[in-house]
Amino acid sequence: MSDDLTEALDRAAEQLRDARSVCVLTGAGVSAESGVPTFRASDGLWEGHRIEDVASPQGWNRNPQLVWDFYHLRRANVTQVQPNPGHHALARMEQHWGSDRWTLVTQNVDGLHQVAGSRHVLELHGSLRRTRCLDCGEIVDQGLKPMTGIPNCPDCQGILRPDIVWFGEMLPPDTWRAAERAARECTVMLVVGTSAVVYPAAGLIAIAVGEGRKHPPGIVLECNLTETDASTLADIHLFGPSGDTPLFERLGI
Numbered sequence: 001m002s003d004d005l006t007e008a009l010d011r012a013a014e015q016l017r018d019a020r021s022v023c024v025l026t027g028a029g030v031s032a033e034s035g036v037p038t039f040r041a042s043d044g045l046w047e048g049h050r051i052e053d054v055a056s057p058q059g060w061n062r063n064p065q066l067v068w069d070f071y072h073l074r075r076a077n078v079t080q081v082q083p084n085p086g087h088h089a090l091a092r093m094e095q096h097w098g099s100d101r102w103t104l105v106t107q108n109v110d111g112l113h114q115v116a117g118s119r120h121v122l123e124l125h126g127s128l129r130r131t132r133c134l135d136c137g138e139i140v141d142q143g144l145k146p147m148t149g150i151p152n153c154p155d156c157q158g159i160l161r162p163d164i165v166w167f168g169e170m171l172p173p174d175t176w177r178a179a180e181r182a183a184r185e186c187t188v189m190l191v192v193g194t195s196a197v198v199y200p201a202a203g204l205i206a207i208a209v210g211e212g213r214k215h216p217p218g219i220v221l222e223c224n225l226t227e228t229d230a231s232t233l234a235d236i237h238l239f240g241p242s243g244d245t246p247l248f249e250r251l252g253i
């Protein structure tokens with residue numbers, strides 16, 4: 001381990017130990033070691049599909065069957081994977097800090113944080129496990145049971161869509177408000193495995209460091225394989241896979 005990383009880990013552990021309130025922002029990198037492809041990697045499941053065809057309202061209106069076929073595949077992929085040590089470490093940290101001092105905001109739609117035992121999770125971009133009825137609006141947790149074709153609502157027979165936030169769509173307002181609040185009030189933000197290019201989620205980092213805060217700026221710790229758009233806002237950089245958990249070992253968690 002390089003001296004720089006050792007020093008960064010020591011500083012990060014010290015900040016976390018003293019933190020009054022922690023907000024974690026996670027992205028696809030956290031699930032990469034479980035075998036869930038990231039979005040902006042060239043080998044991702046997006047391959048062969050233009051993003052606007054499968055993750056936008058326009059794509060849905062053009063071809064809902066293509067969109068559902070893509071999501072049937074995504075859901076099937078998640079049945080094959082398990083949380084990795086990064087997910088488990090974050091769940092243990094929540095137990096250690098207590099859910100009232102800990103908020104995990106995730107852009108991921110795979111539900112692996114909850115499978116690992118995280119409880120206070122805000123899903124900004126929806127979930128592969130849920131469907132939403134276009135007629136009655138009912139949101140149903142279907143788990144990962146296989147579905148085919150364009151499924152219908154068990155209540156009203158309306159057309160179901162995945163309960164996922166596509167490009168150009170608003171984030172669920174209550175979830176977004178709670179995430180903004182966690183970012184505004186945290187003393188430490190841990191940003192893990194996200195390229196921080198998709199907004200408004202990436203904007204939470206700016207909120208943590210000062211935008212609209214009453215409190216002093218939060219300290220931002222970034223854990224990623226590489227530099228990202230978040231790196232200039234981060235105080236401490238932990239370069240490495242999120243499934244390697246020397247930080248948590250230092251914290252004794």
Ligand code: BJW
Pocket residue numbers: 026027028029030032033038039040041055107108109125164165166167168169170171192193194195196197198199200223224225226228240241242243
């Ligand atoms: C590791 C690792 C390891 C790897 N360890 N690290 C112009 C036109 C229209 C809209 C916009 C526009 N400009 C901006 C917008 C807004 C748009 C946006 O941000 N676009 C940008 C791309 C430019 N945002 C929206 O549209 C949002 N809504 C909105 O803004 O509403 C208001 C509005 C309405 C109308 C018009 C404009 C605004 C909604 C965003 C919804 C995003 N949804 C998606 C797809 C969901 C579909 C699905 O999953 O099925 O959510 S996009 C995709 O990106 C997904 C992710 O949650 C999200 C973030 O990606 P993430 O998690 O950061 O993954 P990657 O792959 O980018 O990065 C992985 C990282 O991990 C990398 O850094 C690796 O290095 C790292 N890594 N292995 C640690 N082992």
Ligand code: ZN
Pocket residue numbers: 133134135136137138153154155156157158
């Ligand atoms: Zn319905």
